[in-house]
Amino acid sequence: MNPAAPTPLGHCRWAIAEGYIPPTSSDPDDPRLVSHEAACLLNCNSEEAHVSLHIYFKDREPAGPFRVTVPARRTLHLRFNDLSDPESIPRDTPYASVIESDVPIVVQHTRLDSRQAALALMSTIAYAGDAH
Amino acid sequence: MNPAAPTPLGHCRWAIAEGYIPPTSSDPDDPRLVSHEAACLLNCNSEEAHVSLHIYFKDREPAGPFRVTVPARRTLHLRFNDLSDPESIPRDTPYASVIESDVPIVVQHTRLDSRQAALALMSTIAYAGDAH
Amino acid sequence: MNPAAPTPLGHCRWAIAEGYIPPTSSDPDDPRLVSHEAACLLNCNSEEAHVSLHIYFKDREPAGPFRVTVPARRTLHLRFNDLSDPESIPRDTPYASVIESDVPIVVQHTRLDSRQAALALMSTIAYAGDAH
Amino acid sequence: MNPAAPTPLGHCRWAIAEGYIPPTSSDPDDPRLVSHEAACLLNCNSEEAHVSLHIYFKDREPAGPFRVTVPARRTLHLRFNDLSDPESIPRDTPYASVIESDVPIVVQHTRLDSRQAALALMSTIAYAGDAH
Numbered sequence: 001m002n003p004a005a006p007t008p009l010g011h012c013r014w015a016i017a018e019g020y021i022p023p024t025s026s027d028p029d030d031p032r033l034v035s036h037e038a039a040c041l042l043n044c045n046s047e048e049a050h051v052s053l054h055i056y057f058k059d060r061e062p063a064g065p066f067r068v069t070v071p072a073r074r075t076l077h078l079r080f081n082d083l084s085d086p087e088s089i090p091r092d093t094p095y096a097s098v099i100e101s102d103v104p105i106v107v108q109h110t111r112l113d114s115r116q117a118a119l120a121l122m123s124t125i126a127y128a129g130d131a132h
Numbered sequence: 133m134n135p136a137a138p139t140p141l142g143h144c145r146w147a148i149a150e151g152y153i154p155p156t157s158s159d160p161d162d163p164r165l166v167s168h169e170a171a172c173l174l175n176c177n178s179e180e181a182h183v184s185l186h187i188y189f190k191d192r193e194p195a196g197p198f199r200v201t202v203p204a205r206r207t208l209h210l211r212f213n214d215l216s217d218p219e220s221i222p223r224d225t226p227y228a229s230v231i232e233s234d235v236p237i238v239v240q241h242t243r244l245d246s247r248q249a250a251l252a253l254m255s256t257i258a259y260a261g262d263a264h
Numbered sequence: 265m266n267p268a269a270p271t272p273l274g275h276c277r278w279a280i281a282e283g284y285i286p287p288t289s290s291d292p293d294d295p296r297l298v299s300h301e302a303a304c305l306l307n308c309n310s311e312e313a314h315v316s317l318h319i320y321f322k323d324r325e326p327a328g329p330f331r332v333t334v335p336a337r338r339t340l341h342l343r344f345n346d347l348s349d350p351e352s353i354p355r356d357t358p359y360a361s362v363i364e365s366d367v368p369i370v371v372q373h374t375r376l377d378s379r380q381a382a383l384a385l386m387s388t389i390a391y392a393g394d395a396h
Numbered sequence: 397m398n399p400a401a402p403t404p405l406g407h408c409r410w411a412i413a414e415g416y417i418p419p420t421s422s423d424p425d426d427p428r429l430v431s432h433e434a435a436c437l438l439n440c441n442s443e444e445a446h447v448s449l450h451i452y453f454k455d456r457e458p459a460g461p462f463r464v465t466v467p468a469r470r471t472l473h474l475r476f477n478d479l480s481d482p483e484s485i486p487r488d489t490p491y492a493s494v495i496e497s498d499v500p501i502v503v504q505h506t507r508l509d510s511r512q513a514a515l516a517l518m519s520t521i522a523y524a525g526d527a528h
Contacts, residue, residue, distance in 0.1 A: 121254040385517065
């Protein structure tokens with residue numbers, strides 16, 4: 001198969017300055033509707049992307065690295081809720097994240113907030129640092 | 133008529149790392165309120181834009197190319213829900229997309245989620261790759 | 265007074281590929297809660313910005329130019345709903361916009377959708393074209 | 397500890413053209429659910445960031461500078477609601493902001509609107525000016 005992107009698409013370093021996992025959900029039994037934050041990672045390359053994340057806080061040293069692999073020509077919608085190694089992300093706590101990859105990727109940030117019966121959504125392209 | 137953009141405006145390659153078509157809608161009979169995802173394409177050029185999309189998934193090879201044409205000086209708000217050739221986009225499944233055009237265009241990503249009675253919206257400028 | 269931005273901040277040409285004014289509002293008598301779309305324009309310069317907008321559609325030639333002035337060191341949150349010269353923007357109709365200024369400005373796009381009792385919001389930085 | 401970002405990540409000047417603090421909240425006693433706007437600031441450097449903000453309005457001169465410090469390797473989710481020196485930000489009034497730092501930072505803009513029982517969210521990366 002001839003994938004869509006013949007030349008690298010993306011950057012190797014990204015940042016998301018906003019981060020907050022709501023502490024509650026209106027329907028905690030449906031994983032699709034659990035309050036969550038995600039970093040959507042897109043790897044258009046023909047080789048896998050080795051990605052590391054560091055999480056920044058208001059009043060403690062950063063946590064990480066958290067490591068995930070995105071296979072070649074795949075997307076991974078990584079929920080911050082699911083991170084557990086080397087530690088889990090505290091709920092109801094502001095944070096930020098820096099995402100680094102050994103090959104260019106594209107990163108988008110999304111939150112689903114279902115603290116109330118009516119869910120709310122937000123999404124933005126992440127900040128693309130220099131592709132150094 | 134003298135269109136607004138005398139020199140090219142946009143990029144030839146875009147990516148949207150987030151993608152998810154909610155499986156249900158509160159009012160499936162009103163197409164305006166059906167849960168959907170859209171790639172809003174703006175072609176300011178005096179010639180038509182030939183656009184191809186590839187859809188990336190978590191655990192299978194990319195789908196596509198999907199082909200659409202945006203006439204000169206027109207915008208097309210393309211719903212991923214409506215794609216059918218060479219295949220349709222599965223609901224309730226994370227995906228990502230790469231959008232390529234033979235002339236510069238501008239791309240914005242929007243989701244309307246009406247799984248619940250109170251709809252939710254999100255939107256972001258897409259990631260603009262090099263205009264190669 | 266010494267304003268915040270000693271050197272130009274922004275671009276002279278912007279695009280918003282998404283555009284849609286919902287046809288109804290849950291409380292049409294409160295202008296703050298009327299369904300609307302806005303282009304938030306920020307002019308940090310010490311001279312006024314002369315801004316022109318062109319609106320693009322799916323199946324007709326672009327409308328415009330619409331002209332607004334943003335005074336020096338001011339912001340204007342321009343509602344597309346309020347445009348009337350040379351024509352008004354149709355409701356319930358997809359559109360896109362190109363915004364050009366004679367001095368650099370910053371543009372952000374926001375929609376408030378109050379078709380239902382529970383309002384929904386979305387916002388994104390607009391696409392910044394070359395500052396030609 | 398070896399922080400995530402060995403070289404500077406971010407820009408020294410940012411702008412948010414949208415700004416509006418809703419005048420009411422459905423549950424004003426829960427600070428998490430009070431209608432608010434935030435500028436999320438991420439400082440990945442090994443030195444603290446001295447940040448100044450100027451707020452722009454429709455019909456008066458800019459306010460500021462407001463000054464905050466973001467420690468090394470920390471994030472600060474600054475609520476515009478909390479600014480008080482040299483003045484507070486008026487509610488129910490459109491504004492915009494320019495954010496300047498002596499070291500590169502990353503800025504993201506978020507609003508939580510809880511005027512109604514069902515909250516609404518929006519977020520976007522801010523506009524990154526030249527890192528001069």
